[in-house]
Amino acid sequence: xxxxxxxxxxxxxxxxxxxxxxxxxxxxxxxxxxxxxxxxxxxxxxxxxxxxxxxxxxxxxxxxxxxxxxxxxxxxxxxxxxxxxxxxxxxxxxxxxxxxxxxxxxxxxxxxxxxxxxxxxxxxxxxxxxxxxxxxxxxxxxxxxxxxxxxxxxxxxxxxxxxxxxxxxxxxxxxxxxxxxxxxxxxxxxxxxxxxxxxxxxxxxxxxxxxxxxxxxxxxxxxxxxxxxxxxxxxxxxxxxxxxxxxxxxxxxxxxxxxxxxxxxxxxxxxxxxxx
Amino acid sequence: xxxxxxxxxxxxxxxxxxxxxxxxxxxxxxxxxxxxxxxxxxxxxxxxxxxxxxxxxxxxxxxxxxxxxxxxxxxxxxxxxxxxxxxxxxxxxxxxxxxxxxxxxxxxxxxxxxxxxxxxxxxxxxxxxxxxxxxxxxxxxxxxxxxxxxxxxxxxxxxxxxxxxxxxxxxxxxxxxxxxxxxxxxxxxxxxxxxxxxxxxxxxxxxxxxxxxxxxxxxxxxxxxxxxxxxxxxxxxxxxxxxxxxxxxxxxxxxxxxxxxxxxxxxxxxxxxxxxxxxxxxxxxxxxxxxxxxxxxxxxxxxxxxxxxxxxxxxxxxxxxxxxxxxxxxxxxxxxxxxxxxxxxxxxxxxxxxxxxxxxxxxxxxxxxxxxxxxxxxxxxxxxxxxx
Numbered sequence: 182x183x184x185x186x187x188x189x190x191x192x193x194x195x196x197x198x199x200x201x202x203x204x205x206x207x208x209x210x211x212x213x214x215x216x217x218x219x220x221x222x223x224x225x226x227x228x229x230x231x232x233x234x235x236x237x238x239x240x241x242x243x244x245x246x247x248x249x250x251x252x253x254x255x256x257x258x259x260x261x262x263x264x265x266x267x268x269x270x271x272x273x274x275x276x277x278x279x280x281x282x283x284x285x286x287x288x289x290x291x292x293x294x295x296x297x298x299x300x301x302x303x304x305x306x307x308x309x310x311x312x313x314x315x316x317x318x319x320x321x322x323x324x325x326x327x328x329x330x331x332x333x334x335x336x337x338x339x340x341x342x343x344x345x346x347x348x349x350x351x352x353x354x355x356x357x358x359x360x361x362x363x364x365x366x367x368x369x370x371x372x373x374x375x376x377x378x379x380x381x382x383x384x385x386x387x388x389x390x391x392x393x394x395x396x397x398x399x400x401x402x403x404x405x406x407x408x409x410x411x412x413x414x415x416x417x418x419x420x421x422x423x424x425x426x427x428x429x430x431x432x433x434x435x436x437x438x439x440x441x442x443x444x445x446x447x448x449x450x451x452x453x454x455x456x457x
Numbered sequence: 458x459x460x461x462x463x464x465x466x467x468x469x470x471x472x473x474x475x476x477x478x479x480x481x482x483x484x485x486x487x488x489x490x491x492x493x494x495x496x497x498x499x500x501x502x503x504x505x506x507x508x509x510x511x512x513x514x515x516x517x518x519x520x521x522x523x524x525x526x527x528x529x530x531x532x533x534x535x536x537x538x539x540x541x542x543x544x545x546x547x548x549x550x551x552x553x554x555x556x557x558x559x560x561x562x563x564x565x566x567x568x569x570x571x572x573x574x575x576x577x578x579x580x581x582x583x584x585x586x587x588x589x590x591x592x593x594x595x596x597x598x599x600x601x602x603x604x605x606x607x608x609x610x611x612x613x614x615x616x617x618x619x620x621x622x623x624x625x626x627x628x629x630x631x632x633x634x635x636x637x638x639x640x641x642x643x644x645x646x647x648x649x650x651x652x653x654x655x656x657x658x659x660x661x662x663x664x665x666x667x668x669x670x671x672x673x674x675x676x677x678x679x680x681x682x683x684x685x686x687x688x689x690x691x692x693x694x695x696x697x698x699x700x701x702x703x704x705x706x707x708x709x710x711x712x713x714x715x716x717x718x719x720x721x722x723x724x725x726x727x728x729x730x731x732x733x734x735x736x737x738x739x740x741x742x743x744x745x746x747x748x749x750x751x752x753x754x755x756x757x758x759x760x761x762x763x764x765x766x767x768x769x770x771x772x773x774x775x776x777x778x779x780x781x782x783x784x785x786x787x788x789x790x791x792x793x794x795x796x797x798x799x800x801x802x803x804x805x806x807x808x809x810x811x812x813x814x815x816x817x818x819x820x821x822x823x824x825x826x827x828x829x830x831x832x833x834x835x836x837x838x839x840x841x842x843x844x845x
Contacts, residue, residue, distance in 0.1 A: 182504065189465070189482030189528045210717050212526075218717050219524025220505035222483070227717035228747060232482060234529060260518070264627045276630035284594025285575060286509065289518040290525065299716055314648055331650055338716040361635045371593035388646030403650035412645035431655050452632060454640050 184222035191234045195241055195320045195349045198233050202345040203322055205231040211347055212236075213256045216283070216291035217299040241294070241349060244268060249355055252318070255294025255348045263288060270353040271313055274362045274382075278305050284372045294348040297333070300340045300400075303374040307334065308395035309364065312380035313353055317341075320349035327352075334400040360384035363452030365445050366396065377438075379446030381453055383411060392419070392450075394427060394442045402430045404446065416455035423447060469530050471496070472540030480527045487511045487522035490537055498538040498567050502596075509595030512568035513537050519575045538567035545619045546574050546612065553608035561599035569595050573609050579626045583613050587629075670772045671804040675811050677735065677762040677769035683811060684760060684771070685730040685737060692816055693806035705729060709741060720745040722752050735760040750781030771804075 192198035192211075202209050208230035212218050221227040235241055241256035244267045251270040261267045262279035269275045282288055282296075282305050296306045297317065310317075311330040318325050321343060333341050342348065356362070362382045366375035378395035390412040395401035404426040411419035427443045434442075447455070464479040471494060478493045487504075490496045490513070499522055502510035506524040513522045514536040541547035550573050554560050559569075569592070576583070576591045588609050589602070597605065612619070673680050684690050687707055691699040700708040700723075710723045724743020731737065740755035758773035806816045 183485075183488070184483040187482050189526065191528070191531075207719075215524055215526065215529070216506065216521075219521075219526075220507075221717050223485075223505045223524065225748070228719070229717070232526075234526075236529060263630060265630075273630060273633050277632055280630045284509070285579075285591065286512050286519040286521050286572065286594055287506070289515075289520050359638075359641075361633075361640075364632075371590050382648070383640075385641060385643040388644055389648040390645045391648040391650070397655050399655050402653050402655050405650065405652045408648065409645060413642055415640045415642055429654070430652070434655070453635055 182223055182225055185225055185228045187229050188231045189234065190231060192238050194238045195235075195347060198235050198238060198347050199320055199322060199345055201231070201233045202347070205233075207344060209233055209344075211298075213241075213292040213295040214258060214290040215295075216287045217295060217301070235294075235347060236292070241347075245350075250352050251355065252350045252352045253293055254350050255298075256292045257294075259283075259288035259291050259293070259296075260285070262293075270355045271362065271382075272356045272360055274309065274313070274356075274364065275353075278309050278364060281305070281366070287372075293351060297351070298340060298342060298348045300334045300338050301374065302334070302337050302398065302400055303376075303378070303396040305366065305375070305378075308366075308375075308378045308380050308393060308401050310351060310353070311395075311401050312362075312364075312382045312391050312393050313356075314382075314389065314391060315354070316352040317348055318350040318352065319346050321346040325349060331400075331403075336399055354387070354389075356382070356384050357386035359386050360389075361453040363449035365448035365452070367441055367445050375445075377441040377445040379442070379449035381411070381446070381449045383453065385412075388412075392446065394430065394446055396445075397431070397434075397442075404430060407446070407450075411450075416450050416453050420447060420450055420455040423450070465528060467527055467531060469532060470534040472536055482526070482528060484527045485523055486513070486515075486520075486525040486527050486530055486535070489527040490522060490535070496537050496539050500564055500567055502564065507596070508565070508568075509572065510565050510568040512571045512595065514571055514575075519571050538570060541570065541574075544574070546577055549612045549615065549619055550574060550577075550608065553611045554605070557604045557608040557611065559601055559604035559608040561597065561601040561604075565595060565597045565599075569597065569605060573605070573612075576609060577613050577616055578620070578623065579629075580613070581626055581628065583610070585610065668772070668774050670770055671807075672763065672768055672770050673804065673807055673811070674768045675808075676766045677760050679811065680769050680771065680807070681732070681735045681760045683807065684758065685732065687728060687739075689810065690807075693803055693810060695802045695806075707741075709743070711743065720748055720750060724752075745781075748781060750779060752779045754778070771807075 190201050192201060198211060202211060210229040211233045213235045218227060235256050238256060241254040243254045245252040246268055251268055257267055259279045259282045262275045265276055293306055296304050315330045317328045317330060317333050319328055319342060328341050360383060365379045367377045368375055375396040380393040380395060383390045390408045392404045392408040392411060393401040394404060406422045406426045407419045410422050423446055424443055427439055431439050431442060464481060466477060467480045468477040476494060480489055487499055487501055490499050499513055500510040501523055502508035504523045506521045511522040512519050515533050550570050560566055572592060572595045585606055588606050687702055688699060691697050691709060696712045698710045700710055705728050707726045709726055710721060712721045722743035722745050724741055726739060726741025728739045736759045738757045742753035744751045756773050756775045758771060761770045763770045810816055
């Protein structure tokens with residue numbers, strides 16, 4: 182099928198995008214790489230009257246490095262991480278994760294901000310950015326506001342973004358030398374979305390530890406007992422409390438699904454040295 | 458919606474030549490190549506970015522031409538299968554596809570060749586497994602993968618001859634090995650999150666009933682009086698607008714949206730309230746004229762006093778169904794996440810109104826930020842939309 186008719190408005194920068202979205206109100210949508218919205222347009226599930234294209238907005242495609250963090254523009258593409266055209270704040274985690282998103286032709290177009298704004302709970306960036314404790318920079322009419330990753334997604338496909346706001350950037354704290362991460366996603370076929378995701382990030386120098394289970398029907402949930410045990414006693418101790426923590430967090434999920442989530446987190450923990 | 462979007466001039470480089478044309482905003486790169494330039498070697502299979510048949514190169518990188526808007530290619534350089542003749546790797550791949558029987562019906566071949574050329578350029582080492590992983594986004598329905606993989610391997614073995622002056626590819630990212638350094642426990646000072654229980658999953662069943670319970674810090678009588686007043690309660694439902702009431706019949710409009718999908722259901726409903734038991738039922742059905750989708754739903758609710766008379770609990774059981782185009786975008790379980798969020802907003806709105814506050818028309822303060830939908834029916838192609 183072909184999309185409905187719409188006006189295509191390329192934005193030169195984030196401010197112009199916000200202005201265009203404000204001007205056209207409810208009937209406008211923004212697009213960056215179009216790898217989520219494109220199929221929805223073609224199938225006429227999405228029927229915007231106006232499409233504001235962000236992919237050439239100069240302030241959204243750049244990267245700003247500081248001592249403690251890196252801010253990635255919302256229109257930075259998955260392949261930019263995979264090919265290391267942008268600096269990596271997370272000791273190899275961002276290129277590793279990016280290189281396993283969908284397929285190369287999709288990674289060449291799809292963007293970080295687009296994936297996060299689409300807010301599919303199974304998306305890699307949704308899980309990873311929450312695991313890393315990233316902060317999202319939302320640009321609206323009154324300037325930029327900051328929202329922590331874990332507060333951004335309200336429910337599947339529902340975010341903090343107002344209709345005339347864009348996800349202008351993502352600030353990722355730099356992992357220090359002693360940090361480690363583990364990431365595992367269970368996919369039935371290469372490139373498909375995850376059915377169960379485990380994310381582990383430990384950064385002893387910053388006292389930071391987060392363990393998440395993702396690819397749920399809702400945003401990723403923390404496994405706090407596992408994170409506490411991991412920091413205090415190490416990966417093997419974390420493994421010992423994993424099953425109970427998943428059962429508590431996902432109590433109403435069918436057992437077969439919980440098992441899948443347990444395995445995903447267990448494998449993520451195994452990456453950083455958990456042994457039974 | 459504007460009915461006559463203007464055509465725009467598009468200029469780009471295709472297969473080494475500057476071309477231009479008049480395109481609509483909605484024209485895809487694939488349609489521009491095929492319909493305007495007669496470059497029909499770019500095949501359209503699924504037309505929503507899944508099958509890979511339309512893969513072409515843009516600025517040297519493979520992209521899906523069916524989900525790339527033509528106007529997003531302004532000033533770019535595109536190469537289709539017709540433009541590959543002078544490329545040594547492409548020529549070698551075409552020979553190898555014939556030699557190793559990687560062609561079969563030929564429909565996926567143009568996209569396959571573009572993807573395979575990229576695989577050869579981007580790798581320094583290449584196992585058969587790696588070839589198969591990298592070809593995961595190109596579907597051959599003749600299932601001729603063995604021949605295709607063999608063809609890629611045979612060309613890769615000659616990579617250095619074919620690409621004498623090529624730039625060195627970036628090594629594919631792998632996980633670091635942490636073994637060298639022992640893990641040292643530390644005091645956790647950061648990263649804590651509020652522990653939450655994920656909303657119940659629908660799992661794989663088709664049960665479309667939802668039970669929710671919300672607690673309101675008001676006496677039960679007061680809450681019941683409010684809940685049984687449709688003119689006050691309907692606007693508390695996110696996205697809902699009461700159009701008219703006649704006896705126990707009402708006319709309601711409900712705007713729901715899920716990401717880029719938006720629908721406005723308009724329809725009729727009925728309600729029944731029992732003041733003795735503080736139980737009620739509302740039901741209705743409506744249609745979204747734009748998408749041609751229909752929705753129906755019913756909600757039973759009860760107000761139960763709790764903790765003396767300081768607060769009460771509202772329990773409701775909702776059932777719903779959506780048919781038509783919108784029902785295609787879904788997967789089991791998501792609906793409970795939406796409805797859970799909607800219940801929280803509804804509860805917030807009820808609290809606000811009961812405390813003397815106001816809820817803005819069309820469904821409450823939260824709606825400008827958070828919009829919702831209720832459409833979930835499991836369907837076989839749900840996974841097709843789940844992409845980044």
